Amino acid sequence: MTNHPPRYTPEQIEQRWQERWELDGLYRAKIDPARPKYYALTMLPYPSGDLHIGHWYAMTPSDARARYLRMRGYNVMYPIGFDAFGLPAENAAIQRGIHPKQWTYSNIANMRKQLRSMGAMWDWDREAVSCDPEYYKWTQWIFTQLFKHGLAYKKLSPVDWCPNCNTTLAREQVWGDDRHCERCKTPVIKKNLNQWYFRITKYADELLNFEGIDWPERVRTLQTNWIGRSAGAQVTFLSAAADPIEVFTTRPDTLWGATFMVLAPEHPLVAKLTTPAQTAAVDAYIAEVTRRTDIEREATGKDKTGVFIGAFATNPVNGAQIPIWIADYVLVTYGTGAIMAVPAHDERDFEFALKFGLPILPVIDRPDGLTKSCAPAGTMQPGFAAALRAENIACEELDGALCCTIPPSKVARYVEIAQRFVQPGKWTEVIGTRWEFIFGPQDTAVWNSQPAGQEILARCQQLDAPARSKRTLMELLWAVEFYRDALYHSEYGAMINSGDFTGTPGATAKNKVTDWLQQQGSGKTAVTYRLRDWLISRQRYWGTPIPIVYCPACGQVPVPDDQLPVQLPEDVEWKPTGESPLKLHPNWSNTTCPKCSQPAQRDTDTMDTFMCSSWYHLRYLSPKFADGPFDPREFAYWMPVDSYTGGAEHATMHLIYTRFFHKVLRDLGITSGEEPMAQLRNQGQILGPDGQRMSKSRGNVIDPDAQVRKYGADTVRAFLMFGYRWVDGGPWGTDNIEGVSRWLNRVWALATEAGPAAGTKTDADDARSLQRITHQTIKKVSDDYESYEFNTIISALMVLTNALHKLRATAGASPAWEAAVNTLLKLMAPATPHIAEELWAQRGCRTPYIRKHGRNTTQRQPPMRC
RNA sequence: GCCGAAGUGGCGGAAUUGGCAGACGCGCGCGACUCAAAAUCGCGUUCCUUCGGGAGUGAGGGUUCGAUUCCCUCCUUCGGCACCA
Numbered sequence: 001m002t003n004h005p006p007r008y009t010p011e012q013i014e015q016r017w018q019e020r021w022e023l024d025g026l027y028r029a030k031i032d033p034a035r036p037k038y039y040a041l042t043m044l045p046y047p048s049g050d051l052h053i054g055h056w057y058a059m060t061p062s063d064a065r066a067r068y069l070r071m072r073g074y075n076v077m078y079p080i081g082f083d084a085f086g087l088p089a090e091n092a093a094i095q096r097g098i099h100p101k102q103w104t105y106s107n108i109a110n111m112r113k114q115l116r117s118m119g120a121m122w123d124w125d126r127e128a129v130s131c132d133p134e135y136y137k138w139t140q141w142i143f144t145q146l147f148k149h150g151l152a153y154k155k156l157s158p159v160d161w162c163p164n165c166n167t168t169l170a171r172e173q174v175w176g177d178d179r180h181c182e183r184c185k186t187p188v189i190k191k192n193l194n195q196w197y198f199r200i201t202k203y204a205d206e207l208l209n210f211e212g213i214d215w216p217e218r219v220r221t222l223q224t225n226w227i228g229r230s231a232g233a234q235v236t237f238l239s240a241a242a243d244p245i246e247v248f249t250t251r252p253d254t255l256w257g258a259t260f261m262v263l264a265p266e267h268p269l270v271a272k273l274t275t276p277a278q279t280a281a282v283d284a285y286i287a288e289v290t291r292r293t294d295i296e297r298e299a300t301g302k303d304k305t306g307v308f309i310g311a312f313a314t315n316p317v318n319g320a321q322i323p324i325w326i327a328d329y330v331l332v333t334y335g336t337g338a339i340m341a342v343p344a345h346d347e348r349d350f351e352f353a354l355k356f357g358l359p360i361l362p363v364i365d366r367p368d369g370l371t372k373s374c375a376p377a378g379t380m381q382p383g384f385a386a387a388l389r390a391e392n393i394a395c396e397e398l399d400g401a402l403c404c405t406i407p408p409s410k411v412a413r414y415v416e417i418a419q420r421f422v423q424p425g426k427w428t429e430v431i432g433t434r435w436e437f438i439f440g441p442q443d444t445a446v447w448n449s450q451p452a453g454q455e456i457l458a459r460c461q462q463l464d465a466p467a468r469s470k471r472t473l474m475e476l477l478w479a480v481e482f483y484r485d486a487l488y489h490s491e492y493g494a495m496i497n498s499g500d501f502t503g504t505p506g507a508t509a510k511n512k513v514t515d516w517l518q519q520q521g522s523g524k525t526a527v528t529y530r531l532r533d534w535l536i537s538r539q540r541y542w543g544t545p546i547p548i549v550y551c552p553a554c555g556q557v558p559v560p561d562d563q564l565p566v567q568l569p570e571d572v573e574w575k576p577t578g579e580s581p582l583k584l585h586p587n588w589s590n591t592t593c594p595k596c597s598q599p600a601q602r603d604t605d606t607m608d609t610f611m612c613s614s615w616y617h618l619r620y621l622s623p624k625f626a627d628g629p630f631d632p633r634e635f636a637y638w639m640p641v642d643s644y645t646g647g648a649e650h651a652t653m654h655l656i657y658t659r660f661f662h663k664v665l666r667d668l669g670i671t672s673g674e675e676p677m678a679q680l681r682n683q684g685q686i687l688g689p690d691g692q693r694m695s696k697s698r699g700n701v702i703d704p705d706a707q708v709r710k711y712g713a714d715t716v717r718a719f720l721m722f723g724y725r726w727v728d729g730g731p732w733g734t735d736n737i738e739g740v741s742r743w744l745n746r747v748w749a750l751a752t753e754a755g756p757a758a759g760t761k762t763d764a765d766d767a768r769s770l771q772r773i774t775h776q777t778i779k780k781v782s783d784d785y786e787s788y789e790f791n792t793i794i795s796a797l798m799v800l801t802n803a804l805h806k807l808r809a810t811a812g813a814s815p816a817w818e819a820a821v822n823t824l825l826k827l828m829a830p831a832t833p834h835i836a837e838e839l840w841a842q843r844g845c846r847t848p849y850i851r852k853h854g855r856n857t858t859q860r861q862p863p864m865r866c
Numbered sequence: 867g868c869c870g871a872a873g874u875g876g877c878g879g880a881a882u883u884g885g886c887a888g889a890c891g892c893g894c895g896c897g898a899c900u901c902a903a904a905a906u907c908g909c910g911u912u913c914c915u916u917c918g919g920g921a922g923u924g925a926g927g928g929u930u931c932g933a934u935u936c937c938c939u940c941c942u943u944c945g946g947c948a949c950c951a
Contacts, residue, residue: 177948218871225947251951330950652946722878723892725879736877739891792890798891
């Protein structure tokens with residue numbers, strides 16, 4: 001053997017091709033109405049300093065897919081940029097004395113280099129960097145647009161504050177049971193601050209509609225739950241002094257069972273309604289609740305606390321006077337901050353009523369028909385059990401008591417028998433679907449109203465000493481363990497004990513009552529959301545300044561368009577004081593009012609960085625455009641984003657904000673279309689080899705640069721596609737990458753080594769099976785790119801490679817062989833572009849770039865030749 | 867507690883309009899090449915087996931000629947929400 005073909009040396013070929021692609025501007029996306037467009041987008045990185053293997057995992061398959069679509073003939077735009085504002089820059093500045101700007105831009109320079117080593121087809125001409133003044137000018141402009149249209153407002157309220165990051169956080173940035181900061185894991189505290197909010201709640205209903213977009217079920221569910229729409233009614237109760245107290249309820253059909261009210265301790269009416277006798281207790285309770293942090297509230301569990309404020313309200317459906325309490329299980333931030341308590345059909349209210357001895361009245365029939373009766377020893381005369389048995393009513397003895405679960409059809413019969421057998425001076429009862437107390441023959445009492453319940457309780461207390469300690473009838477029944485599962489339920493069912501509405505079936509009850517309330521003028525249908533408005537003020541330096549000026553005469557004035565951007569000053573102290581660094585600047589905040597030219601002050605907070613990332617996909621369209629946030633011509637051609645990929649951890653943050661922005665801008669006439677991203681796919685996460693999240697402190701971080709040096713970018717790319725289900729991710733596998741490396745070497749050998757000697761006979765069957773597997777691979781690879789199943793793309797390519805290997809001796813001289821090798825290279829090109837390009841060129845193919853070759857299909861077409 | 871997703875060899879993972887379970891890769895075993903090793907190549911590799919077979923996709927049940935795939939119950943893991951009226 002004298003003529004050894006050159007070995008596969010990725011370090012020699014990869015950089016060469018990257019430079020050539022760049023030089024020829026191969027991946028510059030230009031508007032071309034003749035071709036179908038495809039906007040492929042992957043979530044922009046934060047310039048933390050080093051490209052992480054996680055970036056590779058997220059971006060490589062996206063890039064491969066974009067390259068695939070390009071080969072299919074689409075005009076593909078695949079842009080990249082940096083989400084460059086944010087806390088890490090400032091923290092690095094504090095720790096190392098580097099200016100956040102310098103830190104950020106040098107990181108960006110480094111990451112650009114690293115990103116290029118991936119061999120991705122990014123259009124660097126479209127790069128956008130969110131901390132560039134030309135970028136944040138338009139972030140500010142969008143803010144002023146929202147302000148002018150009443151969608152941005154300032155409000156003093158208790159907000160979540162991270163004591164480590166020294167700034168406020170949006171609600172969705174507070175995570176976990178201990179309510180910690182999403183970024184640094186420090187538990188948050190509450191502060192009362194005057195802050196800017198965006199009215200995202202105005203778009204709640206629209207954000208619930210995912211029609212026409214192809215997003216993962218999981219993200220849609222997360223967003224739906226986060227928005228948390230509940231439909232019901234708002235009902236007005238009146239205090240003795242006729243103050244209206246509004247409550248929100250999803251169960252207007254239970255109004256007749258509202259036996260008390262609960263207001264949030266912070267409810268504005270509390271001070272006014274509290275009677276003098278209760279003032280001290282109420283003040284003490286409020287003080288205690290305010291002192292407690294949310295975490296302590298959580299720690300105290302669900303044990304209900306509360307206090308009676310001395311006042312009563314009138315239930316609008318029956319005029320009943322019901323006591324008003326305050327309790328911290330009612331949240332001032334949800335609904336109206338006040339509830340009607342229906343203890344018989346709401347678990348929390350039930351618990352509260354039981355604890356504080358408040359009355360309970362069942363008003364909804366049990367749909368499951370569960371009916372129970374329990375007669376302690378000595379309650380019934382002998383023969384009772386036998387009489388029941390004769391009726392086929394099954395009972396069991398529990399601690400001497402005769403406990404029966406009565407079939408619905410036998411309830412009436414049971415009552416008759418019990419009447420006959422109850423001992424004089426004793427009683428028994430039937431509960432569940434019926435609430436009837438049996439004192440003797442011809443002597444039963446039905447619990448169908450609050451007063452009736454009181455009377456029954458009084459009778460029982462006369463007969464039975466232990467009952468005298470019970471404050472309510474329900475408390476008496478709760479003492480019987482056997483009854484517990486039948487005393488409370490929250491199902492829909494026929495209305496009972498509800499005046500004229502008694503008997504209304506569960507299916508229609510809610511609507512009938514709501515309609516009636518509306519006629520009476522004491523209620524209306526209402527919808528409440530869990531979603532809160534988006535708090536965007538941050539008390540940090542490295543962010544977009546809020547373009548608002550406070551004028552003593554004119555109030556809040558947005559900075560006019562021609563004065564944007566409000567530049568971030570560079571000469572600041574960024575010590576973490578808890579105040580905005582911009583506030584401490586000697587003169588930055590001093591300005592003049594854009595309206596009246598009198599001295600005025602700038603807002604010294606900066607914006608949540610999620611604002612920057614809510615519209616970056618629009619800036620990519622035309623990052624240098626000066627007459628607006630983007631060039632409308634580019635928008636018209638490229639939008640919406642056809643495929644958006646990134647982590648699912650952004651489901652309730654970035655991915656909801658960006659939809660909100662899009663809809664706002666649409667309503668302002670700036671954009672069009674319902675949604676910004678037509679299709680979304682989430683990738684999973686790469687963990688350390690130990691199965692733990694990669695982190696420097698654990699020492700399990702995989703450095704992509706080192707892997708590229710060792711194996712080459714193509715191997716790393718193909719391994720990341722091959723080793724995992726993309727949606728799942730998993731631990732970095734140190735072993736599997738060797739297999740991918742071997743595969744590329746085998747491909748190299750196949751394409752470069754001399755074939756069988758001239759004149760070697762071809763086995764027709766083998767040539768045919770080579771052709772068959774070639775076409776099967778084309779189909780498999782195409783289908784799997786469409787469905788983001790990247791691991792099976794690589795395995796299909798390996799299968800084809802193995803077949804080539806095996807059939808070389810017998811089919812290596814056939815046309816099918818040449819077609820198969822060329823097809824393999826083309827099918828590999830999206831995943832492993834450098835080696836494919838190199839071998840393509842080495843084979844003397846006339847088309848200069850493999851990617852220019854048209855689509856591969858399974859449709860009949862001549863064997864591909866280069 | 868509520869909602870959602872997922873459980874397949876020693877490992878990563880294939881296969882679902884219901885049709886040969888374990889593709890592809892790792893690892894492992896045997897062999898070739900080599901003085902030797904690495905690399906490479908070839909063969910084998912779900913488990914049990916008395917070598918005839920038998921069992922097998924988290925567990926149990928059901929539908930079916932046939933179930934990893936569909937239905938019911940349960941278990942485990944992960945993610946989200948959690949006093950949201």
